[in-house]
Amino acid sequence: MEKYIQMPITEEVTADLKSGDYVYLTGTVYVARDAAHKRMTEALEKGEELPIDIKNAAIYYMGPSPARDGRAIGSAGPTTASRMDKYAPLLLDLGQKAMIGKGKRSKEVIEAIIRNRAVYFAAVGGAGALLSKCIVKSELVCYEDLGAEAILKIEVSNFPAVVVIDSEGNNLYETVAKK
Amino acid sequence: MIRSIDVNLVSEQIKEMCIEANYYLSKDMNAALKKTEENEKSDLGKKILSQLQENLKVADKESIPICQDTGMAVIFMEIGQDVHFENGNLEESVNEGVRRGYEEGYLRKSVVKDPIFRENTKDNTPAVIHYSIVPGDKVKITFAPKGFGSENMSRIFMLKPADGIEGVKNAILTSVSDAGPNACPPMVIGVGIGGDFEKAALMSKHALTRSVEERSPIPYVQKLEEEMLEKINALGIGPGGLGGNATALAVNINTYPTHIAGLPVAVNICCHVNRHAVRIL
Numbered sequence: 001m002e003k004y005i006q007m008p009i010t011e012e013v014t015a016d017l018k019s020g021d022y023v024y025l026t027g028t029v030y031v032a033r034d035a036a037h038k039r040m041t042e043a044l045e046k047g048e049e050l051p052i053d054i055k056n057a058a059i060y061y062m063g064p065s066p067a068r069d070g071r072a073i074g075s076a077g078p079t080t081a082s083r084m085d086k087y088a089p090l091l092l093d094l095g096q097k098a099m100i101g102k103g104k105r106s107k108e109v110i111e112a113i114i115r116n117r118a119v120y121f122a123a124v125g126g127a128g129a130l131l132s133k134c135i136v137k138s139e140l141v142c143y144e145d146l147g148a149e150a151i152l153k154i155e156v157s158n159f160p161a162v163v164v165i166d167s168e169g170n171n172l173y174e175t176v177a178k179k
Numbered sequence: 180m181i182r183s184i185d186v187n188l189v190s191e192q193i194k195e196m197c198i199e200a201n202y203y204l205s206k207d208m209n210a211a212l213k214k215t216e217e218n219e220k221s222d223l224g225k226k227i228l229s230q231l232q233e234n235l236k237v238a239d240k241e242s243i244p245i246c247q248d249t250g251m252a253v254i255f256m257e258i259g260q261d262v263h264f265e266n267g268n269l270e271e272s273v274n275e276g277v278r279r280g281y282e283e284g285y286l287r288k289s290v291v292k293d294p295i296f297r298e299n300t301k302d303n304t305p306a307v308i309h310y311s312i313v314p315g316d317k318v319k320i321t322f323a324p325k326g327f328g329s330e331n332m333s334r335i336f337m338l339k340p341a342d343g344i345e346g347v348k349n350a351i352l353t354s355v356s357d358a359g360p361n362a363c364p365p366m367v368i369g370v371g372i373g374g375d376f377e378k379a380a381l382m383s384k385h386a387l388t389r390s391v392e393e394r395s396p397i398p399y400v401q402k403l404e405e406e407m408l409e410k411i412n413a414l415g416i417g418p419g420g421l422g423g424n425a426t427a428l429a430v431n432i433n434t435y436p437t438h439i440a441g442l443p444v445a446v447n448i449c450c451h452v453n454r455h456a457v458r459i460l
Contacts, residue, residue, distance in 0.1 A: 065247045065287040074285055075247035080328045080361050103361035124227055124419050125363035126452045129243035130234035147299040148287050173360055176422035
């Protein structure tokens with residue numbers, strides 16, 4: 001089923017999404033990958049505040065190529081989500097509602113998705129040029145020293161993705177593998 | 180006769196290849212994606228394959244790298260034994276080419292200085308360079324930037340001779356099956372069979388630079404390449420790992436003599452953005 005979704009995303013919306021749905025995302029999304037997740041986790045361990053508003057947030061696992069003049073962003077496709085598995089459950093428990101990436105997730109992440117009624121979307125890996133057309137704005141939030149791994153806040157418009165793991169834990173990758 | 184080559188020429192060529200490889204796929208890769216879309220049975224799979232081709236058009240027309248992971252710079256240099264490099268350090272000239280290519284080409288800098296402390300070098304250097312000395316007075320440079328979504332799913336197996344060709348098939352299928360959606364299918368599978376530990380790995384990487392339309396000249400290897408492609412595409416992983424029959428575009432296998440006690444098999448997986456540029460100086 002095709003659905004048009006507004007970001008950030010609430011539990012009422014994630015509850016309606018089913019594994020296999022084709023969605024178009026519009027609104028505000030944070031961008032963070034390996035090094036930024038490590039730093040956010042370390043900040044929490046030290047009792048510091050997160051640099052992003054985590055409640056109902058969507059995090060896109062991505063590190064863009066540099067933007068040419070006049071463009072919002074460079075190539076901007078998803079990175080492999082499993083590298084964030086170590087950090088994701090903690091952020092989901094703090095209120096994060098959506099993850100956008102590609103590839104399999106761990107049992108711990110799937111449990112955290114169910115526990116928090118969250119959702120995992122996959123975007124098409126290796127289609128970074130095409131996906132960049134759906135990103136209309138991008139601004140640096142923090143960790144600029146990390147280069148391509150800095151945290152960004154982006155505005156997306158009809159960004160295509162597929163619901164892989166829904167809030168009940170149904171997993172499209174598993175369904176497909178069983179066929 | 181010794182032929183002299185200015186290392187600045189090497190830098191210039193590498194710079195151009197960084198940009199060329201990251202913005203345009205080779206003809207064989209373009210053709211393979213098109214053919215795969217025609218043969219795909221899953222509707223979602225077909226849609227993704229069409230998006231991947233659209234992505235290539237956008238990359239070309241609007242000068243946006245095909246994939247944001249513009250890779251670690253892998254370079255094969257086949258150097259004729261009658262060549263002498265002048266005006267500087269060859270390795271430094273290669274890295275200078277990478278530095279300029281990644282900066283001028285708006286390519287992502289994805290290399291960290293130390294694997295544990297992980298500070299970004301901010302210019303995508305150093306490159307991974309494989310030199311070989313060959314007869315003649317030419318230099319063949321193959322630039323193959325490698326993204327790590329697929330690199331991370333690559334494997335090496337030190338099989339026993341008794342495992343035989345069935346063991347090899349099993350190793351390839353296991354690697355692809357484990358890679359699944361993580362490696363951005365449809366993939367290209369590079370395989371190295373024989374040699375020793377590092378020779379197998381190097382062969383598997385080099386196999387990825389061969390055209391996906393070109394089969395091995397060794398009859399049993401050619402048969403193995405064809406059989407493995409069929410078996411991989413029967414796994415059902417499909418484009419993006421979301422189901423379908425297009426899981427791989429090609430299986431390229433290289434072999435080498437090995438030790439009486441061993442059967443090394445390396446499987447280097449590449450995503451559908453299998454990039455390379457070649458220049459002969």
